[in-house]
Amino acid sequence: MGDENPVKIPHSPTFGECLRIEPCKLYEAIVIIKWPDEEKYNTSAMGLRVGNNEMIYLHPYLDTDTYELLSNPVVELITINFTDDVEIFAIAALSGLQSGSAVEELDHSSLTIKEGYGFLKNSQTMILGKINHRNQKFTLKYDGSSFDDVNLVTTEFPVTFEIERLKVFQSSTVSQPVNRGDNLALEAIVYASKIPAIQKQANSFQKVHELVDKVRGFQHDIRRFSASRRALTVCNIIDNFLDKTLAKPH
Structure with a gap:
């Protein structure tokens, strides 16, 4: 992770506030999943949303290794990593697509591996999450008052994975100014x-x-x-x- 002694954030209703994440908005993160029965880790760049219930919702592309892993009932835990390193996003998003085998997008020198799951070293916030629901439809309703002619916006996502946060860590690494x-x-x-x-x-x-x-x-x-x-x-x-x-x- 970003340092050797990250600070654990208590499991609390202020989760979104701690991460400065607003409900229902789309955020980009790095998702890391261990391949079953192998010491290899799938790394993907993925958009996510946090619902009003503070569950995390992922919407992966179909026909990708990440989708297959999230759908596999053997896989229970994943990590979600927030970083400002766009090079990591490029490698995670554009390599290892649809390989069907345990190809690693990042080598282990980029990860901190603990108890069978991997965190991205170069990240400011890291979440250990448990997959609660797989391949469900997710209907998102949120205040659309900023739009001209509607007050409520409804969006349906046909393929969604619901993630419950188990632990949240924050690194002492300082994020870079927006460039x-x-x-x-x-x-x-x-x-x-x-x-x-x-x-x-x-x-x-x-x-x-x-x-x-x-x-x-x-x-x-x-x-x-x-x-x-x-x-x-x-x-x-x-x-x-x-x-x-x-x-x-x-």
Whole structure:
């Protein structure tokens, strides 16, 4: 983890406040799951929401190793890690897709492994969670007063995993100030990670082309405006990912 003696946050109703997470909003995190019967760990970048009941809800892409692991009843515990390192997000999101075997996106030097589960060392907040419900529909209702013509917004997610937090740790590692290049890099990663799923759809050429254009636009702005080493490294990772993904027959 970020340091040798992280501070444990008590299991309390102030969970969201401790993490500065607002209910129902989408946050990006790194999810780490141990492969059953192997000392190997699947690492994925994933959006999550915290419900008003303070449960955590994950919505993974289908046909991914992460989805298969979350669906496996043998798998009970996962860790959720919040980091500002966009290079970690790029590696976790764009490597090891749909391998069907215990491929590790990150080597063990990037992890702290304790009692059969792994935490990301370079993270500010770490959650040990238990999978409560698998493959359920989740209907999200939240105040939409900031929108022009509605006061209540309802969104349904067909594939959802409900996670109960067991322990929460915070590192003494100080997060870096928000950098425009890093924000653009995260957006580029999110759009690039959608491409393999879109490619499986019928008549996907136009959609894939639009996604690639969005990603290239983010990369252009990163290289134009940002001197962030991490963001520029992410651009190279995305280039390699697109070269491999777009070259595959579909």
